[in-house]
Amino acid sequence: MGTSRLYVVKNIRELMECMYTSGGTINFGKELQYNNTKYMFKDKDQEIINIIKEIYDLNLEVMNRVYTNRSIFFSGKRVFLSEGQLKNILAIKNGKTINLDYKGEHYKDITVSLGNMPTSFYMFMKGDNLNIDMNGEISQAICENTGLYYLNNTLYLLSEKEKSDFIPLHRAFTKSKNNTISFKKSSINDVANFLIPKLKSISPIVIKDESVKELIKEEPLVTEFYLDKDKDRVTCDVKFNYGEESFYYNLENESKNIKEENQQLLNEKEVGVSEDIVIRDLVKERKTIEKLYGLGFKNIDKSFYIEDEDELVEFLTYGVEELAEVGEVYYSDSFKEIKILTPKSFNSSIRLNDSDLLEFNFNIEGISKEELKATLTSIKQKKKYYKLKNGSIIPLQGSEFKDIYSVIDNFDISISKLASGSVEIPKYASLYIDEKINKGALNFVTRNKGFKNLIDNIKDVKSNEYRVPEEQGEVLRTYQEIGFKWFKTLSQCGFGGILGDEMGLGKTLQAITFINSEKQEGNLKNKALIVCPTSLVYNWVMEFEKFSKDLRIVAVSGNKAEREILIENIEEYDVIITSYALIRRDFEYYEKMKFDICIIDEAQYIKNPTSLNAESVKSIQAKSKFAMTGTPIENSLTELWSIFDFIMPGYLKTHGKFNKNFELPIVKEKDDKALEELLKLIKPFILRRFKRDVALELPPKIEHKIVVDMTSEQKKLYYSYVDAYKDEMEQEIKEKGFNKSRMKILSLITRLRQICCDPASFIENYKGDSGKYHALYDILEEALENNHKVLLFSQFTTILGSIREKLNKKGINTMYLDGSVPSKDRMNLVKEFNEGEPSVFLISLKAGGTGLNLTSADMVIHFDPWWNPAVEEQAEDRAHRIGQKNTVEVIKLIAKGTIEEKIYNIQEKKKEIIDKVIDGEEHTELTLSSMNEKELEELFS
Known part of the structure; x- marks a missing residue:
């Protein structure tokens, strides 16, 4: 070995020790003092070194076992190789001299x-x-x-x-x-x-x-298969042809010769008589026989047969074609009588009828309605095939029947009605069925002109000629105009939808443009209803006043008497805006009304299908229903189902069926096919864009975490509480069981999170400091010196109050917002902050996560991490939205070595939820409520 000249390695074991055990240096000569940090081997030489390293490791192991210092496999410049090792080294040296x-x-x-x-x-x-x-x-x-x-x-x-x-x-x-x-x-x-x-x-x-x-x-092998029917079995004779010479397969001769070298066949020549000797391709003949066995055939003498009905159907469906790839296939007349009904026998059509419903039919040529019903029922029962009364066979495992059944199952089609003729199904099934026709196995389904036009309109939203109202024409961005056309198209087709644009892309403006257009075209005779969180009611009012002054708007709010007066005079208005909280209280009035449009904002408010919010909103009668949310899924797929249950009731079937068909397979079993089916169903009705794709003028958002060391007082307190809480949690679970202990565990976790921020938030006699406060002071000092405006979010209002007090003492003026601030006052606070002082806005995470436009801020600080990253992103997008001119910096303060670091890791995993389900990949559920006992215990470790 060497660089400019080669040196003999006199002790290979010593070289291995230097490279892998002791390190150090070996002096080979003037030009080479080897050490493992300075020199490297070429790739091919390193492969040989790796083999010697294996021997070296084995040598050490053997020496340790027999307690000897004497090397077993090394002797000076020699190393003893096994045959396999020698072979591997020679393979590396291919083409080289040795x-x-x-x-x-x-x-x-x-x-x-x-x-x-x-x-x-x-x-x-x-x-x-x-x-x-x-x-x-x-x-x-x-x-x-x-x-x-x-x-x-x-x-x-x-x-x-x-x-x-x-x-x-x-x-x-x-x-x-x-x-x-x-x-x-x-x-x-x-x-x-x-x-x-x-x-x-x-x-x-x-x-x-x-x-x-x-x-x-010497002639090439030509194989012939002769298929025949003998009662309930199919037989196959095999003939191997070499020019004019032919040989039948014969079991007796195979038995004689199976012991021959390489276990090749010598078969008795039974066809033709000749003195010539033929070179036979016995390997290929053997593979042919193995192919027959693989297709389910058994053997008697020179003939093969299948009599098992399942294997017979499998062979008739797929095996005949496989034999044709090996040789020439010949059929007897009796074999030809066996009929396999393929998709060529299927007839099906889908049409948009005069009742504005889809009319779907399916039949198989030559079979009765009763047998068609039995065939479709057999698919539901997951049978492999159905045998008709005349002996013909319908294979049921092909993709055609799988796709037919997915249509039947997803849209609750009655098998009896479908077998008897056409069935009517909701129009919203059109896109799913069209997808199955174009990319699935239903290419035999014909479509009428009305159906095709419907699909074209939905798929090519950009080309649809809807006139943007003049009031919004100058302010709509290109992607917002597409959103407006999307609203119009789905509404015209009788569908609902979810506008799932990322926060800050102007969903409100797109909805206002749609409502204004409907009013101008005379389609708003029964008014539009907007339902949103309480904090956003007046934000909607302001947006309507700003962008659509001709529409008559009313915010139904105030006390009960005030609301009753507004509702009594509701005919005077075009758009009614109310909150989720008030629609529950005033439901007796709203359930009697009929609306042309109902739009729910921050639709995650109905994510729990059994909540009063969801039940109230879903009972509203409206021709067109839309949901707006930047987070269609926060925690589970049930949330998505609940929103769809509002916009198009029944589309994703009952919650029980949805859970069985999609949520459990996707979340628990990681079933890609179930996910693929769900995406086909939901994608046409969700419009979701991201700032990075459509708002190219929007500055970037830079995120980073700062890991903060707690003060010594905090650490002592934190770890003493962890130990105490672990014992308390174990005792609670032991007495009440894990599920009944969840609320208790959550309260313990909350206390630990508070200690990470400021123990004084719940411990009255705590006189120590907080590591996070010191970090916050440093960040704010630099930020304010550089003229940044800051939004500071926390889950804990007590801690926000403490921060406010401490910052005021330091001469830093702040603005404060939590859930106690009335909706009207919120807008004034936003305006004041955006137009001037102060430079720090303290906001509770839940109160300020939606509806605020705070683009004057260019720094966001999360004082404490929350379980769900989507909630934090909503808060961040109060600043990072259309109108922002500066790069937005997002800082997350994380207490080192605490539960906060574990929460942060959970956040990173949960980001897959929206990105991967809504955007078409996969989904993993991870929420506090879904964590098992072991996972929760790890939070306390």
Whole structure:
């Protein structure tokens, strides 16, 4: 080894120790003092070093076991190799020259070569004997078991297959005289079928003289299969043809010859009589027979048969085509009577009828309604096939029937009605069915013009010619105009939808433009209803006043008497805006009304399908229903179902069926097919864009976390509480069980989170400090010096109050917002902050996560992490939204070595929920409520 010159490695074991154990330096000479940090080996040489390293490790293990210092596999510059190790090293040295000492023989500068030697064979007749010559010098077996042979200064390394063919021949030629093997005439048939194929595998040059060519014929194999029906079984005869010579497969002869070398067949020639000898491709014949066994055939004498009905159906459906790939297939008349009904026999159509419903039918040519019903029922029962009364078979495992059944199942189609004729299904099934026709297996389904036009309108929203009202024409961005057209298209088609644009992209403006357009076109006779969180009611009012002054707007709010007066005069208005809280209280009025449009904002407010919010909103009668949310899923797929249950009731079926068909398979079983089906159903009705894609003028958002060390007082307190809470939690679970202990565990976790921020938030006599306060002061000092405006979010209002007090003492003016601030006052606070002082806005996470436009701020601080990253992102997007001119910096303060670090890791995992389900990948559920006992215990570790 060396760099500019080579040095002999006199002690290989010492080199291994230097490289992998002790380190240090080995002095090879003036030009090489080796150490493992300075020098590296070339890739190929490193591969050899790796093999020697394996031997070195084994050497150490053996020495340790037998308690000896004496090396077992190393001796100075020698290392003892197993046959496998030698073979691996030689394979690495392919094409290179080496020196080899073997059994006292020295081979110098020989070339290593992988593969067969350059050998040729000559066959000729001498009297009644067939002779085979090996031309040239016979190679020398260096290590027969390893497949090492030496010839003409080259060391050949044979593969296992080459070795198995070559070794018997090499032995025979080595023992022979004059490099010739001789066979009697009676053995020529065996020579033709066994030996000649081996010769050809060893060398492409096998020369035959004329007498041998006349005696031994060489023709390509042509296989023929003869299929017949014998009562309830299918039979198959196999014939192997070589030119004019034919051979039937015969079980008796296979049994005789299965013990032959390489277990190849010698079959009795039963067709044709000839003195000629045929070279048969016995390997290919054997593979053909194995193919038949693989297709379910059994064997009697020279015939194969299938009588098991399941295997027979499988063969008739798929196996016949597989046989045709191997050889020529011939059918008897009785076999032809067996009918397999394929999709060519299917007839189906989908049309948009005059009742504005989809009309779907499906039938199979030549079968009755009763048998069609039985066939469809068999699919539901997951049977492999259905056998008709006339003996014909319908395979049921093809993708065509799977897609037919998915349509039946997803849209609750009655099998009895479908078998009897056409069925009407809701129009919202159109996109799903069209997807199955175009990309699935339902390409035999015909579509009428009305259906095609419906699909074209929905798929090509951009091209639909809807006029943007003049009031919004100048302010709409391109992507917002597409959103407006999306509203119009779905509404016109009778569908609902979810506008799931990322927060800050102007969902409100798109909805206002849609409502204004409907009013101008005379489609708002029954008014529009907007339902939103209490904090956003007046934000909607302001947006309408700003962008659509012609619409008559009323915010139904105030006390009960005030609301009753507004509701009594509701006919005077075009748009009614109210909150989730008030629609519950005033439901007796709203349930009697009919609306043209109902839009719910921050639709995650109905994520719990059993909540009063969800029940109240879902009872509203409206022609078009839309949901707006930047977080269609926060925690589970049930939330998505609940929103769809509002916009298009019944589309995703009942919650129980949705849970069975989608949520459990996707979340618990990671079922990709279930996910794919769900995405096909929901994607057409969700419009979701991201700032990075459509708001190219929006500055970036930079996120980073700052890990903060707690003060010594905090640490002592935190870890003492952790120990106490672990015992308390274990006792609680022991007494009440895990599920009944969740609320208690949550309260314990909350206390630990408060200690991470400020123990004084619940411990009255705590006089110590908080590490986070020090970090916050440093951040704010630098931020304010550089004229940044800051939004500071916390889950805990007590801690926000403490921060406010401490910052005021430091001369830092702040603004404060939590859930106690009335909706009207919120807008004034927002306006005041955006227009001037102060520079720090303290906001509770829940109160300020939605509806606020605070683009004057360019820094967001999360004082404490929350379980759900979507909630935090909503808060961040109060600043990072349309109108922002500066890069927004998001800082997360995380207490080192605490539960907060674990929460942060949970956040990172949960980000897959929206990104991967709503955007078409996969979904994993991870929420506090879904965590098991072990996972919750880890939070306290």
